[in-house]
Amino acid sequence: MTQMTSEAGFLSLGQATSRTIVQHSAARGRLQRTLLIHGPAGSGKGAFVDDLLALLLCQAVGGERPCNVCPGCRAARARTHPDLVIGSPERWREDRSTGESIVAAARSWLADSAGAPIVGERRVILVEGVDRANEQTQNSLLKALEEPTSRHMFVLVADEPTRVLPTIRSRSQSLRVGSVPHAELVAWLVDRERLPADQADALARIAGGMAGTAIGYARAPRLVDWRRRTQRELLELMGRGRADRFSSVRELLDDAARIGVEQPSEGEVQVIEDGVRPTGGAQREAALLIVEAWLGLARDLAVAAAGRPQIAAAAALDPELPEIAERIGQPAIGDFIGLLERIRDGLRQNAAPRLALEVAMLSWPTQAPR
Numbered sequence: 224m225t226q227m228t229s230e231a232g233f234l235s236l237g238q239a240t241s242r243t244i245v246q247h248s249a250a251r252g253r254l255q256r257t258l259l260i261h262g263p264a265g266s267g268k269g270a271f272v273d274d275l276l277a278l279l280l281c282q283a284v285g286g287e288r289p290c291n292v293c294p295g296c297r298a299a300r301a302r303t304h305p306d307l308v309i310g311s312p313e314r315w316r317e318d319r320s321t322g323e324s325i326v327a328a329a330r331s332w333l334a335d336s337a338g339a340p341i342v343g344e345r346r347v348i349l350v351e352g353v354d355r356a357n358e359q360t361q362n363s364l365l366k367a368l369e370e371p372t373s374r375h376m377f378v379l380v381a382d383e384p385t386r387v388l389p390t391i392r393s394r395s396q397s398l399r400v401g402s403v404p405h406a407e408l409v410a411w412l413v414d415r416e417r418l419p420a421d422q423a424d425a426l427a428r429i430a431g432g433m434a435g436t437a438i439g440y441a442r443a444p445r446l447v448d449w450r451r452r453t454q455r456e457l458l459e460l461m462g463r464g465r466a467d468r469f470s471s472v473r474e475l476l477d478d479a480a481r482i483g484v485e486q487p488s489e490g491e492v493q494v495i496e497d498g499v500r501p502t503g504g505a506q507r508e509a510a511l512l513i514v515e516a517w518l519g520l521a522r523d524l525a526v527a528a529a530g531r532p533q534i535a536a537a538a539a540l541d542p543e544l545p546e547i548a549e550r551i552g553q554p555a556i557g558d559f560i561g562l563l564e565r566i567r568d569g570l571r572q573n574a575a576p577r578l579a580l581e582v583a584m585l586s587w588p589t590q591a592p593r
């Protein structure tokens with residue numbers, strides 16, 4: 224999503240509040256030393272962080288910052304700036320020496336990061352996935368944040384801020400990255416991804432306003448086809464018994480695994496953005512893809528049950544979706560969404576993919592076949 228352009232300012236989509244806070248404080252030299260960027264996977268935190276790094280490392284004097292043309296801006300956006308240090312639990316795990324713990328690797332990385340800036344007046348220390356670091360590692364990070372220095376700035380990135388130590392949160396300026404207003408996202412997809420308006424509109428709905436997810440779909444149209452196919456199958460399964468539901472789990476997993484392989488590795492589709500997961504690999508990824516598609520369908524049913532089927536992307540799958548939703552009723556749909564969210568959390572930890580989907584199948588509401 225890094226687009227080189229001579230336009231000054233932030234290039235990422237939406238996020239008016241966070242953007243205003245950052246630009247105003249930066250202009251007055253009142254930016255806090257630690258920033259915590261948080262928002263769900265797929266929300267486009269990467270693009271917002273690119274803007275922020277450019278702002279912090281821009282060398283322009285006067286005029287709007289980031290200028291997006293100076294060497295500082297360019298190197299920041301390419302993440303190759305000599306005064307930019309990047310860490311994450313995944314990097315620490317990869318870079319540790321034999322026998323070294325991730326905590327120890329993080330500590331030595333933090334010690335190295337404390338060095339003097341090379342080009343400019345400050346060093347920017349970017350920690351991605353801070354919510355995926357364990358408590359001990361986060362405590363080491365906290366110690367680094369407490370070091371008094373004006374030559375270092377920390378940019379912490381998290382999907383889930385409640386998994387960040389309160390002591391870290393309280394030392395940080397919190398900046399939320401969330402969904403983008405529908406019209407803005409549609410216009411952007413038409414303009415930058417060159418999609419026809421109706422397709423852009425559909426994608427923005429499917430993505431629930433999440434810019435990163437929408438762009439991932441725009442760049443991988445097969446993923447959109449797969450999602451429709453899966454949701455249609457799930458709707459049909461409402462009319463089937465336990466045996467059919469269980470046997471469909473394997474087919475759904477195989478289908479999703481094929482799609483998972485085809486996904487662009489640099490995309491910002493929801494399931495890939497948060498990166499490294501416990502092994503179990505392809506099947507776990509496949510199950511997570513299915514759960515995301517299923518959640519999308521269930522949320523659309525909830526919206527339809529609330530009497531607003533026109534904003535439910537899945538309404539295009541079945542003209543009877545509003546009636547189905549009404550018959551099931553909001554409370555049952557709400558319960559099912561809660562269950563799917565717990566299943567998703569379980570899959571991100573260590574739950575067995577197939578079993579997890581079978582549990583969901585058992586609770587998926589039943590509708591008589593039409």
Ligand SMILES: [Zn+2]
Nearest residue numbers: 281290293296
């Ligand atoms: Zn610049």
